[in-house]
Amino acid sequence: MNNFTYSKASTVQDAVNRVQQGPEAKFVAGGTNLIDLMKYHVITTDALIDVNHVEGYHAIEARGEGGIRLGAFMTNAKTAYHPIIEQQYPLLSRAILAGASAQIRNMATNGGNLLQRTRCYYFYDVNTPCNKREPGSGCSAIGGYNRIMAILGASESCIAVFPSDMCVALAALEAKVNISGPHGDRSLAFTDFHRLPGNTPDIDNNLSHGEIITSIDLPSKGFSDNYSYLKLRDRNSYAFALVSVATALELEDGIVRESRIALGGVAHKPWRSAEGEAFLQGKEATKENFTRVAEIILTGAAGYQYNSFKIELAKRAIVRNCMMALNPETQLPGAQPSR
Amino acid sequence: MAILSIVNQNSCEEEFSLREVPLKINGKLVNLQLRPWVSLLDALREYAGLTGTKKGCDHGQCGACTVLCDGERILSCLTLAVMKEDAEITTIEGVGTENELHPLQKAFIAHDAFQCGYCTPGQICSAIGMLNEGKAQNREDVKELMSGNLCRCGANSNIIDAIMEVKNETI
Amino acid sequence: MSLTASIGQPISRLEGNLKVTGAAKYSGDYNVAGLLYGHVINSTITKGKIAQISTVKAKALPGVIQVFTHENRPSLAWFNQMYADMDAPPGSPFRPLYDGEIRYNGQPIGLVVAETFELARYAATLVEVLYENETFSTNLEENVADAHTPALGLATMLKPPPPKPTGDFETAFAESFAQVTADYSHGTEHHNPLELFATTTIYEGDGKLTIYDKTQGTVNSQLYVGNVFGLKYKDVRVISPFVGGAFGSGLRPQYQLFMSVMASLELKRSVRVTLDRSQMFTFGHRPPTLQSTRFGADKDGKITAMNHSAIAETSRFEDYTEVVVNWSHMLYPAPNTLMEYKLVNLDVYSPLDMRSPGGSTGLHAIESTMDELAYKLNIDPLQLRLINYSDRDESLDRPYSSKELKQCFLQGAEKFGWANRNPEPGSMRNGNKLIGHGMATGIWEANHLPAKAEMIITKEGKLKVNSAVTDIGTGTMTIMAQIAADEFGLSVEDVVFSYGDSKKPFAPIQGGSFTTSTVGSAIKAAGKALRKKLLKKAGLMDNSAFRGVPISEVIFDNGYIILKNDPEVSVSLRDIILANKGKEIKTNNLSVPNVFKLKKYSRAAHSAVFVEVEVDQELGVVNVTRALTVVAAGRIINPKTARSQILGGMVWSISKALREETIVDHGLGKYMNQNLGEYHIPVHADIHDLDVIFVEENDTIINELGTKGVGEIGLVGMPPAIANAIYHATGKRINQFPIHFDSLL
Incomplete structure (x- = not known):
């Protein structure tokens, strides 16, 4: 991870200009994933542009049309513990706090969280074939140890999963990603931000080189009455999800008016199912209905040698998390299954 | 405090040249000659001579390198020293005073909250950060919020006992 | 003003202050001017x-x-046995950079030495290697047909082969009233102490080296360096004052020591080589092991037949063995037994003792088979152990030197509330959590090796004790000071115990739970000799009341020698020193176990473990909500540090049963989770209510201290107790460790 220049950007425009210097130039904010990958020689760069000192993107502000705007350079911890997030968007708070560790959440930024790379073992090991790291080299995970890999939306090129927890909640909350770049500003719906692997698994998302995430908008609806985040993993904390679920329900007299169910740890992006959510609309909030939704969401899921359990696990996790959303106060630290 | 290992000036190309990185460590301003790719952890250990902060993985997966940056706990292995210019860094050497240990340090000794001691500086810095955050209500919260600090000796329950004692005293 | 004895007191670690302030220095913490940094390059093929x-x-x-490679390395010892250290298994030890042959994935093949750590790490990526690949095999299961009986060697002394068959197992098993047959599978594990392996070699300039090495044996590293590099032992000083955990990984000199010394000698500079976390997976590991058991019992629960077989992995160059199958007959007096242990050579590095080697593997199979047998017989699992209880070790036909296991069972059952358990699987629950209670027995041999210790009464009348032994976090330094203090009736504050230095009197590698007995006995021997010497010196003083007084007639207390019959008559140690012209008085003694006495007895620590688990009925998630380990390990020198040792073993048990595993991709022949993010050791959130009881156990045979060691006993019984509790909660027997929660869906 040597031989790069380091500079601090003072404005977004300055940052965007600086990153044009070369195709290998990179922004750094929290650095928790980028510096890690640089140490493993998975990512190399010739220029690091530090955006932490760009002012104006470190806070939460209310938007005129309702909803709020999360600064991209604000840390995950500050976001999760912000009173507005805790009170109006507790699902987001819960999801953030289920990820990584307190130290990493103090460093990692909201923009950076969206740009995490997969935790696939083979992606991290530069001595094994990996289409995501080295297009055309092959996928070692398909015939390898694939316990942590995808069951939905995978391709013959890549079965890696996207590791974020925060993004699972953002997908459920239908956030919007605001981007600045050499050709001006634009916004993407959250579900359009990350990509499925297809034939180009090396491209994680629809951000182009030179573009930077400046903020994330949340619509006014925060589902603060009925929400839950559940994370299932190989230890109780500080591990990536095998399956996670964000559930947000709007209920009226026990009837589901609106539902959002997003899965993490199962696909190349946070996974939502329009069919599943549509099914639930107008139905009673019962275990039976949640069980049927789970079946719909997992339609088309396919496992590999070591991860087929994720299909049944995801179904059960959806049911449990929907039940937990009926009583959000029963949630446990670390998004563990409640008693 | 000794400033060590100033690298041979000839050994680098101009554009990656050494730069003076002012770091405020434990209340003292230290000017280190560093290249951009030196992590804060290595800057502390190899350039500032502060070896109390430990390297257990160098990849943000163990918590041994935890230091306080402007009062918040962070992993010094996952940040570059140049990114922390002018920040207030507190390492284990800056915890407590010359004459008196910090209450957490005392509690760690009393509860036998370490065996080999290698994770201890990180555990203590992390616990200070956690208590500053004020988000832990009970033992289960403390366990979750301290889970970024691994202990391979298995002193976990003693570590949490020590932290709970200090937490309960400071309420 | 007699002082309370230090032994038995829960004294806080004497080095505690250094550890909580960051002042404790580990082998990679020694910075000297002009230090060079080495980064190792590893093979990417298998x-x-x-x-x-x-x-x-x-x-x-x-x-x-x-940049050092096999092509330009200095000439080294040509005879492979010069690389054999104190813990080398039979075979030909791995020789770093010896030739261009690749024997396993991750093998060190080069060393970059540079002025900074960052530069060395970067330069290593610029070294270009072209390999010729050969076919390899790393899969134990696919190669069991190649299993062979292990070669015997020196290591066999502490790791005896399986006992000879007794009776007629096959017939007895076939005729037994109740039979259980089961298979068990364990994967690879890596020690992963939190401290990275590091060696800082200080080039002293006059042909001498001072080496700060992460090791469990300073003398072991010293001899290795002397032998491999052809140096005089006296010119090689290995220091290891603080060791950031080891758990067996430091029992053999690791390759960073070789690399650091080689570079230092060649460059005539001081060189540090620190391994990174992925390189921590490129030397020893706990081997994957496949086991099968067949136990038969009569209708009253008496075990009549036991067969325990194990097949384990080893490298192509050494026959590493563990004691896996010897334990069941040490615990249960079945008349018909058949124990088998075999190895398969694969393209991996040699395995290496890892906390409770063999015991934590074998006892899982034995104690889960016992649990299954209890269910078959409809006998309470604890009752089944009591039915088959013996004070003798039938495998060697001799009594135990002491065995308070029954007390462990009784006190443990009482405290845990075992009687409240409904034996029906799946019958106990709390909301959507199934609750399971499981128990198991633990056993670990109590060994004792020769060691030396030096004791000195200083000019100030204080006691100095010297030993080469390390303290890997076990509390050795503190308890040795306690043992030494009691030799002279001093307080621990008056004792300076210096250790972790090969220049000090010989101690063997630290491991196997034998350090307290070994070094402690050496200290007692030195204490005895020094007391005699002091009394003799006291007798030489002018008008001494101690002239000709036998040692049995005096006591040593708080810095004085006092006549037993007339406590008014005393002489201070300081006055003795003064009379000795101000010169300190010392002894250096070797303590050797009394093998003639000891061989009449089996010697072991025992434990009873009770575990409560909660298993999420729908999601399978397991939590060990409550666990109690009751230990009979002879005399406990320091209940505080000993308790921590057991707690550590209990956390390791949770890890072994539910968390840690090295993932192998056999197609690539390599480990895929060489990091702490994916090699899951428990986090704080995984650890709930853990409790420890030490029962009284007075052993007058084992050694003068009556100690058995507590480093391993915490990890042998609890993994099967967890598996048994999971069975009780769910009705599912998962005999593969770690138990993934999804296997309980």
Whole structure:
């Protein structure tokens, strides 16, 4: 991870200009994933542009049309513990706090969280074939140890999963990603931000080189009455999800008016199912209905040698998390299954 | 405090040249000659001579390198020293005073909250950060919020006992 | 003003202050002016040859001093046994950079030495290697047909082969009233102490080296360096004052020691080599093991027949063994037994003792088989152990020197509330959590090796004690000071215990739960000799009341020698020193176990473990909500540090049963989770209510201290107790460790 220049950007425009210097130039904010990958020689760069000192993107502000705007350079911890997030968007708070560790959440930024790379073992090991790291080299995970890999939306090129927890909640909350770049500003719906692997698994998302995430908008609806985040993993904390679920329900007299169910740890992006959510609309909030939704969401899921359990696990996790959303106060630290 | 290992000036190309990185460590301003790719952890250990902060993985997966940056706990292995210019860094050497240990340090000794001691500086810095955050209500919260600090000796329950004692005293 | 004895007191660790302030220095913490940094290059293939290795680009970087490979390494000892350390298994030890042959994935093949750590790490990426690949095999299950009986060697002394068969197992098993047959599977594990392996070699200039090495044996490293590099032992000083955990990984000199010393000698500079976390997976590990058991019992629960077989992995170059199958007959007096242990050579590095080696593997099979047998017989699992209880070790036909296991069972059952358990699987629950209670027995041999200790009464009348032994976090330093203090009726504050230095009197490698007995006995021997010497010196003083007084007639207390019959008559140690012309008085003694006495007895620590688990009925998630380990390990020198040792073993048990595993991709022949993010050791959130009881156990045979050691006993019984509790909660027997929660869906 040597031989790069380091500079601090003072404005977004300055940052965007600086990153044009070369195709290998990179922004750094929290650095928790980028510096890690640089140490493993998975990512190399010739220029690091530090955006932490760009002012104006470190806070939460209310938007005129309702909803709020999360600064991209604000840390995950500050976001999760912000009173507005805790009170109006507790699902987001819960999801953030289920990820990584307190130290990493103090460093990692909201923009950076969206740009995490997969935790696939083979992606991290530069001595094994990996289409995501080295297009055309092959996928070692398909015939390898694939316990942590995808069951939905995978391709013959890549079965890696996207590791974020925060993004699972953002997908459920239908956030919007605001981007600045050499050709001006634009916004993407959250579900359009990350990509499925297809034939180009090396491209994680629809951000182009030179573009930077400046903020994330949340619509006014925060589902603060009925929400839950559940994370299932190989230890109780500080591990990536095998399956996670964000559930947000709007209920009226026990009837589901609106539902959002997003899965993490199962696909190349946070996974939502329009069919599943549509099914639930107008139905009673019962275990039976949640069980049927789970079946719909997992339609088309396919496992590999070591991860087929994720299909049944995801179904059960959806049911449990929907039940937990009926009583959000029963949630446990670390998004563990409640008693 | 000794400033060590100033690298041979000839050994680098101009554009990656050494730069003076002012770091405020434990209340003292230290000017280190560093290249951009030196992590804060290595800057502390190899350039500032502060070896109390430990390297257990160098990849943000163990918590041994935890230091306080402007009062918040962070992993010094996952940040570059140049990114922390002018920040207030507190390492284990800056915890407590010359004459008196910090209450957490005392509690760690009393509860036998370490065996080999290698994770201890990180555990203590992390616990200070956690208590500053004020988000832990009970033992289960403390366990979750301290889970970024691994202990391979298995002193976990003693570590949490020590932290709970200090937490309960400071309420 | 007699002082309370230190032994038995829960004294806080004497080095505690250094550890909580960051002042404790580990082997990678020694910074000296002009220090060079080495970064190791590892093979990226599993088997074959290096066809070409080019270091030109790396060497061209300003600040890179040298790149060592097998092509330019200095000439080294040619005889492979010169590389054999105290813990070397039978075979031919691995020799770093010896030739271009690749024997396993991750094998060290080069060393970059540069002026900074960052530069060395970067330059290592510029070394170009061309390999010739050969076919390899790393899969134990696919190669069991190649299993062979292990070669015997020196290591066999502490690791005896399986006991000979007794009676007629096959017939007895076939005729037994109740039978259980089961298979068990364990994967690879890596020690992963939190401290990275590091060696800082200080080049002293006059042919002498001072080496700060992460090791469990300073003398072991010293002899290795002397033998491999042809140096005089006296010119090699290995220091290891603080060791950031080891758990067996430091029992053998690891390759960073070799690399650091080689570079230092060649470059005539001080050199540090620190391994990174992924390189921590490129030397020893706990081997994967496949076991099968067949136990038969009569209708009253008496076990009549036991068969325990194990097949384990080893490397192609050494026959590493563990004691896996010897334990069941040490615990249960079945008349018909058949124990078998075999190895399969694979393209991996040699396995290496890892906390409770063999015991934590074998006892899982034995104690889960016992649990299954209890269910078959409809007998309470604890009752089944009591039915088959014996004070004798039938495998060697001799009594135990002491065995308070029954007390462990009784006190443990009482405290845990075992009687409240409904034996029906799946019958206990709390909301959507199934609750399971499981128990198991633990056993670990109590060994004792020869060691030396030096004791000195200083000019100030204080006691100095010296030993080469390390303290890997076990509390050795504190308890040795306690043992020494009691020899003279001093308080621990008046004792300075210096350790972790090969220049000090010999101690064997630290491990196997034998350190307290071994070094403690040496200290007692030195204490005895020094007391005699002091009394003699006291007798030589002018008008001494101690002239000709036998040692049995005096006591040593708080810095004085006092006449037993007339406590008014005393002489201070300081006055004795003064009369000795102000010169300190010392002894250096070797303590050797009394093998003639000891061989009449089996010697072991025992434990009873009770565990409560909660299993999420729908999601399978397991939590060990409550666990109690009751230990009979002879005399406990320091209940505080000993408790921590057991707690550590209990956390390791949770890890072994539910968390840690090295993931192997056999197609690539390599470990895939060489990091702490994916090699899951428990986090704080995984650890709930853990409790420890030490029962009284008075052992007058084992050694003068009556100690058995507590380093391993915490990890042998609890993994099966967890598995048994999971069965009780769910009705599912998962005999593969770690138990993934999804296997309980």
